[in-house]
Amino acid sequence: MGVSDPLVDVAWLRAALSGPNPPRVLDVRWRLGGPPPREAFEAGHVPRAGYLDLETELAGPVRADRVGGRHPLPDQQVLATSLRRLGVDVGRIVVVMDEADGTSAARAWWLLRHAGHPDVRQLDGGWRAWVTSGGAVEVGPGREQPPGDFVAGWGRMPTLDATDAADLAREGVLLDARAAARFRGEAEPVDPVAGHIPGAVSAPADEDLAEDGTWLPVGVLRRRYVGLGVDAGRALGAYCGSGVTAAHTVLALARLGLVAALYPGSWSDWVSDPARPVETGT
16 A cells, blocks of 8 residues: 555554544445345444445435436535534545445545545455454444534546547546446346447456455556556546446556546446447457
């Protein structure tokens, strides 16, 4: 982890939680089609952590026509209210975490940065790393916190709409963070159309991780993304199925000191308009 690296490890978090101005820990465990995440939180979490629900607090209502995708960005005031309820202050570091791979935590990282929080980190390896290391465990719904003072100022992170994404795929590097089979159009378990945005580059987000769900070293990530055509002189962006996993790719590039725009609606928004072109294969 470098000086500007948004990751922290378990040792850092344990020490920080015992310090004079402990960070606010937000647990964002979530799994597409998995068990209710709040139940997992109440069964065990980092002491004094708060639970943030991806479906209702980190995403807005899905439109009937699917414009905006399956996880549209939330209303900024709804998000700010949730964060204040959980004790989020402007002057206090926020650490976001999920089960292990950082995908849903990256959505929280991106949204808090987009909303203007100045210092958001992600716990490398998440809950699994915390438990494996012998970290203290608290059970129950979570302790009530004094209200925080965070006020959202939307628009601090670059975003793409469908037109921007199409342009970037032609003129820069648009990374597709989904599994390679979904990119190629061989499988599509969630959205109604299989394939990818023409000109996009397949960059499955899980290839940024070791087998235990922790991040690969920065040097390894750099080699990977250079091999995908990424460099500081090109405009960069990322998308996935619904804008969650792509935030992980944006975070990966932030670890390399690079800024990438997120297409929040992603593939689920792209295919909401049947007139938009779809490409299959590699």
